[in-house]
Amino acid sequence: MLLSSWRVCITETRVARPSDYGAPEGAERIFFPEDPFPGSPFLLSPSFEYDVDLNSYFRNPSFVTMSPISQLGYARNIAAFLSFLTSARSGSSWRDVNEDDHVAYLIWRRRDASGPRVSGATWNREVAAVNNFYRWAVRKGFVAANPIPHHARDGRSHTPGRIDDRGSSPTTYSRDVNRDNIEWIPQASYRRWRDTGMKGMNADGLPRPAFRGRWATRNAVFCDLMVRTGLRLAEQSSLTVFDLPSEHQPVSYQRF
Numbered sequence: 529m530l531l532s533s534w535r536v537c538i539t540e541t542r543v544a545r546p547s548d549y550g551a552p553e554g555a556e557r558i559f560f561p562e563d564p565f566p567g568s569p570f571l572l573s574p575s576f577e578y579d580v581d582l583n584s585y586f587r588n589p590s591f592v593t594m595s596p597i598s599q600l601g602y603a604r605n606i607a608a609f610l611s612f613l614t615s616a617r618s619g620s621s622w623r624d625v626n627e628d629d630h631v632a633y634l635i636w637r638r639r640d641a642s643g644p645r646v647s648g649a650t651w652n653r654e655v656a657a658v659n660n661f662y663r664w665a666v667r668k669g670f671v672a673a674n675p676i677p678h679h680a681r682d683g684r685s686h687t688p689g690r691i692d693d694r695g696s697s698p699t700t701y702s703r704d705v706n707r708d709n710i711e712w713i714p715q716a717s718y719r720r721w722r723d724t725g726m727k728g729m730n731a732d733g734l735p736r737p738a739f740r741g742r743w744a745t746r747n748a749v750f751c752d753l754m755v756r757t758g759l760r761l762a763e764q765s766s767l768t769v770f771d772l773p774s775e776h777q778p779v780s781y782q783r784f
Contacts (some may be wrong), residue, residue: 532615534607535572569603605657625675648702653697
């Protein structure tokens, strides 16, 4: 990993304690406090410094109510922007960033031939994460202005750095994202994919001798549950038997 990269870390569920550290009675909760947000992300600078002000963003109410996947995505997008400041903007601090830095990041991410050339949808997610962070930083007084330019939703210009920007949106959002491009797979096509890919069946519904998949029925049930419930992968993987309906509840199963 490059020395200019910010690192995304995850708060441990429980801090490891030495078996005998000679602390007086009652001092354990001072030296080893329980983290109120286990599993939440935090950032370390390229020199492994922990910025208390910056990382307090990951404890604010609007952030902790996000799903774990969204939290991790926001943390990675913010870290990527900060890494760009370190490597390409003369090591600028997140406190001193301005609109020129954001525009330079836009050019590198989307247009530079040597850059990643990300899609409009990816760029919009990155802008949303960084914008959310700097809106919070402005409210807390850590920065003077949001480096991401905004425009009012009625088309008028927006005052830079304004704290209450709920009636505006980032000007640098990509316009080449087709939000209505939603493709649906018919149920029959899904069942064909499931039976062929997960269960190892051929077109006639018979087992393929060459199929070497393990736990085919379990994997097929896992796919069916995701399709029926819309759960995310991490959410469904963490389900336990206590989360399932009891046999005494009304039956609502339908063949898919």
